[in-house]
Structure formats: structure tokens, C-alpha cells
């Protein structure tokens with residue numbers, strides 16, 4: 001069972017970036033809950049653990065301590081950006097990241113950008129607590145800018161939140177090599193038949209073989225056993241004999 005640690009940035013008394021009528025802590029929580037639901041629903045053999053699943057404050061050291069203690073296979077910390085400019089998406093690994101962290105960042109970044117479309121600010125490295133103190137491959141994502149009006153408008157759209165969730169889910173699944181759960185197919189709609197009434201297409205033949213005594217005429221709609229075939233063949237042979 002793979003363990004994925006998802007860290008929703010900020011929370012409680014720490015709202016993160018606040019502008020354009022949105023708070024970073026709300027977006028990061030929404031995205032994190034969405035990643036857990038979709039990853040566990042779509043893929044086999046994976047469990048998603050969360051730093052927080054409600055609007056509570058957590059110290060950074062508690063977040064990484066919990067992820068390390070849980071023995072998570074990967075850690076992704078979810079944030080939104082601020083600082084003005086043109087906006088867009090960027091991701092961070094630690095300044096001296098492991099090969100696996102670099103691979104996780106590469107996979108995640110590409111998957112998220114393919115869903116978001118624009119603007120790619122690049123795969124970066126920085127001395128950030130969450131990616132430095134996590135023992136497992138770790139990446140921090142900055143999902144659009146709260147204080148850039150065009151990005152804030154996008155973050156208010158359910159389809160954009162959905163794209164961010166989807167990108168993270170696909171990136172993590174690709175990195176871990178997760179196997180999709182079999183698609184639940186609806187059972188084909190079949191007409192319930194009355195086994196005591198012959199099908200329309202078999203009516204004439206059924207009448208003929210019952211008139212001749214090969215079948216006793218009961219339950220035309222049930223499967224036949226070898227013994228019953230034997231009886232029918234025996235009756236047929238006697239019939240041919242009589243004829244002969």
C-alpha cells in the first residue's frame with residue numbers, strides 16, 4: 001500500500017495569501033481533499049494522508065514530523081502564490097533534492113501544467129521547510145496567484161480547481177506507477193423473461209418437438225443437462241425406429 005502525504009498549506013489563524021475575495025488556506029484545503037478523494041477512488045493500493053482536513057492551524061515542523069512518522073512514500077505541499085506579476089504555476093523541490101524528488105517534481109509539474117494550460121513559471125528549487133525536512137520525495141506546488149486578478153478569477157472556477165486536483169492526481173499516480181481500479185460497468189439491461197413461455201422465435205419449433213413427445217413442454221426457458229439431452233436423444237431414436 002503506497003502512502004501519499006498531502007499537505008494543505010496554511011489554515012486556521014494563518015490564512016496565507018488573501019486578495020480578490022479569496023484566501024489561500026481555503027483553496028489549498030479544497031484541492032487537498034479533492035486529491036485524496038480522487039486518488040483513492042481511481043487507483044488501487046494507495047492511501048492518502050492529510051496534514052489537515054479542516055480549517056486548523058499547524059506548525060510547519062508538525063506537518064513534516066507527521067509525514068515522516070507515517071512513513072509516507074511521497075509528500076506534496078499545496079500552496080497558492082502571491083507577489084503580483086502575470087501569475088501562473090510553479091513548483092519547488094529542495095535546493096539539494098534527491099533524484100527521486102527531482103523525478104517527482106518533473107512528473108507532477110508536467111501533469112499539472114498539461115491540465116492548467118498556462119502560465120508555466122518553471123520547476124524551481126528553494127530552501128523551504130516542507131521540502132527540506134520531509135524524508136521522502138517531496139515537492140511544493142504554487143497553484144496560481146491569489147493577488148493576480150486573472151488567476152484569482154480562475155481559482156474561483158470549479159473547473160480550474162478540478163484541473164489542479166486532476167494534475168496532482170495524475171502526476172502522483174504516474175510517479176508511483178499506480179494501477180487504475182477496474183471501471184465499474186453498469187450491468188447490461190436484459191429483459192426479464194418468463195421461463196415457462198417459449199420465446200417468440202422458438203414457438204413453432206417448441207410446439208413441433210413437444211407434439212412429437214421429445215420434450216414434455218414444461219419450462220422451455222431453462223438450460224438443459226446432459227441427462228435431459230440423453231432422454232431427448234433416446235426419444236428421438238425411438239421415434240426414428242418407429243418411422244423406419
Ligand SMILES: [Zn+2]
Nearest residue numbers: 009016079080
Ligand atoms: Zn502558501
